[in-house]
Amino acid sequence: MFFKQLNQSIGHALDGIVNLIKQERNAKIHLVTTALVIYVGFNMEFTAQEWIWISLAVACVWVAELINTSIERLTNLVSPEHHPLAKQVKDYAAGAVLVMSLWAIVVFCLIAFPHLVMWLTFSN
Ligand SMILES: Nc1ncnc2c1ncn2[C@@H]1O[C@H](COP(=O)(O)OP(=O)(O)OP(=O)(O)O)[C@@H](O)[C@H]1O
Numbered sequence: 001m002f003f004k005q006l007n008q009s010i011g012h013a014l015d016g017i018v019n020l021i022k023q024e025r026n027a028k029i030h031l032v033t034t035a036l037v038i039y040v041g042f043n044m045e046f047t048a049q050e051w052i053w054i055s056l057a058v059a060c061v062w063v064a065e066l067i068n069t070s071i072e073r074l075t076n077l078v079s080p081e082h083h084p085l086a087k088q089v090k091d092y093a094a095g096a097v098l099v100m101s102l103w104a105i106v107v108f109c110l111i112a113f114p115h116l117v118m119w120l121t122f123s124n
Contacts, residue, residue, distance in 0.1 A: 057104035
């Protein structure tokens with residue numbers, strides 16, 4: 001019984017992630033970016049500590065996008081007509097994704113840059 005309910009909950013959560021990727025252009029960009037970051041990380045041989053920061057940053061962007069999209073959907077349901085408050089709600093949620101994305105870029109640059117310098121130094 002417990003495992004059946006847990007299985008159903010995980011299924012609904014996975015449905016949400018799959019639908020996000022299918023329906024949202026930004027989620028497709030996140031998916032490609034996530035794959036690229038993992039590829040670069042393996043090639044540059046990130047340490048365990050670096051992977052912790054990278055995975056946290058990547059997860060934060062995905063969580064922000066999932067929450068942003070659910071807020072967008074809920075706003076469309078509650079306020080299908082244009083309304084100044086609906087605009088504010090959507091803009092705040094989009095701002096949250098932007099903040100998380102910029103932080104993730106900073107984390108990636110801080111981690112990848114020293115690896116790149118080492119690689120350029122030793123490849124010459
Ligand atoms: N009901 C509304 N009332 C007022 N302004 C709205 C409303 N719906 C959308 N907007 C404005 O249009 C912008 C775009 O809204 P939309 O719902 O298309 O999200 P979006 O930016 O396309 O989301 P994403 O690109 O993440 O899919 C919002 O950020 C908001 O400024």
